[in-house]
Amino acid sequence: MPSINKESIVNFPNIPPFPTDVPTAPLLQLSLGKLLSGDPIEFNRLFQASVDIGFFYLDFRDSELGVSLLRDTDELFDVGKTLFELSLEEKKKYDFSAQNSYFGYKGQGAAVIDRDGNLDRNEFYNVRPMTASKDDILGISNQLPAPSILQQEETRTLLKSFMLNSHKIVTLILSILNDKLGLQPNTLPNLHRQTSPSGDQVRWVKAPPQPLSNRRVALGQHTDFGSITVLMNRLGGLQVQLPATDGSQGEWVYVRPIPGFAVINLGDAMVKFTNGLLRSNIHRVNAPPGAQADCTRHSLVYFARPEDQVILRRLDGSNIPGLKDVEEEVCSKEWIIRRALGRRVDLGKEIDFEKAAGTEERSRRRNLNLRSE
Ligand SMILES: O=C(O)CCC(=O)C(=O)O
Numbered sequence: 001m002p003s004i005n006k007e008s009i010v011n012f013p014n015i016p017p018f019p020t021d022v023p024t025a026p027l028l029q030l031s032l033g034k035l036l037s038g039d040p041i042e043f044n045r046l047f048q049a050s051v052d053i054g055f056f057y058l059d060f061r062d063s064e065l066g067v068s069l070l071r072d073t074d075e076l077f078d079v080g081k082t083l084f085e086l087s088l089e090e091k092k093k094y095d096f097s098a099q100n101s102y103f104g105y106k107g108q109g110a111a112v113i114d115r116d117g118n119l120d121r122n123e124f125y126n127v128r129p130m131t132a133s134k135d136d137i138l139g140i141s142n143q144l145p146a147p148s149i150l151q152q153e154e155t156r157t158l159l160k161s162f163m164l165n166s167h168k169i170v171t172l173i174l175s176i177l178n179d180k181l182g183l184q185p186n187t188l189p190n191l192h193r194q195t196s197p198s199g200d201q202v203r204w205v206k207a208p209p210q211p212l213s214n215r216r217v218a219l220g221q222h223t224d225f226g227s228i229t230v231l232m233n234r235l236g237g238l239q240v241q242l243p244a245t246d247g248s249q250g251e252w253v254y255v256r257p258i259p260g261f262a263v264i265n266l267g268d269a270m271v272k273f274t275n276g277l278l279r280s281n282i283h284r285v286n287a288p289p290g291a292q293a294d295c296t297r298h299s300l301v302y303f304a305r306p307e308d309q310v311i312l313r314r315l316d317g318s319n320i321p322g323l324k325d326v327e328e329e330v331c332s333k334e335w336i337i338r339r340a341l342g343r344r345v346d347l348g349k350e351i352d353f354e355k356a357a358g359t360e361e362r363s364r365r366r367n368l369n370l371r372s373e
């Protein structure tokens with residue numbers, strides 16, 4: 001058993017407890033240690049969670065890989081706090097959306113979150129991938145300017161470690177799903193090589209406390225546009241929409257952050273690769289519940305997305321349902337740009353809310369693959 005000496009692995013320091021009287025999502029808690037050791041029961045649970053809701057907890061405490069990620073997460077939370085403390089004027093220098101890039105900074109209120117035109121209430125900072133072969137966190141294609149904290153050697157080493165280790169987890173999950181889907185060996189991992197250009201990124205999210213009289217959703221409901229998301233949360237606020245069983249709107253429930261665990265979810269690419277067998281569930285970030293609402297909420301996310309040129313369409317696996325309709329031919333890069341920038345209000349373009357949508361309609365439909373128990 002790896003040694004655990006960081007307090008945040010046992011509890012989250014300096015934040016009020018998550019309340020006990022709000023509805024929470026009954027997500028499966030999987031063990032990274034068991035997945036790494038090839039436990040077939042844990043493989044089955046992973047597949048089931050991916051079909052049923054597309055969200056699960058992953059216990060990072062029981063393997064060296066997981067503990068290393070928890071340590072990096074603690075330090076990267078601190079980097080994120082310092083990063084967002086820069087002046088707005090400075091941060092805006094790193095907003096590259098006008099260049100059709102979704103890397104860098106997104107200010108609060110830069111995107112619409114619903115059809116009524118309400119604006120988001122959080123800042124993002126997205127960094128480019130670190131590849132195993134190229135020693136540059138800020139680009140495997142063209143390098144973007146970055147604030148000095150991200151250029152420091154220490155931060156780069158930390159980001160490199162976090163990206164490489166997160167991607168190991170992503171590759172493990174993809175290989176397990178690959179085999180359950182009856183795909184040729186390594187089909188899914190080979191569409192996500194960290195050495196190729198892709199939309200992989202690390203994101204820091206910051207949402208300040210909202211005014212008492214007007215607390216609402218900060219990050220609008222969405223499905224993630226990539227393949228696998230590794231999310232590190234401390235404060236509540238994340239909510240998933242449970243699959244509805246009777247055609248009505250599913251209930252919104254909180255995902256309670258658990259110390260030592262990541263929240264993993266599947267994105268649109270997995271829906272498209274499997275013709276809807278796997279689920280990319282709708283989620284959003286609401287004001288944190290109870291006393292937590294008075295705190296500033298930070299989160300750290302690793303997004304793994306298919307390589308830029310990969311076409312998002314059904315893969316030929318023996319357990320993947322056949323197609324009834326003709327599929328749209330869209331590559332990963334185009335899909336990500338459409339989704340990531342399609343709801344930005346600061347680009348001088350008219351917003352077509354529906355056009356920037358993902359696989360929500362599929363997620364909203366009752367998943368016919370749901371077990372009947
Ligand atoms: O901050 C969170 O908990 C979730 C963020 C999220 O869903 C996203 O960035 O796609």
Ligand SMILES: [Fe+2]
Nearest residue numbers: 222223224283
């Ligand atoms: Fe998300």
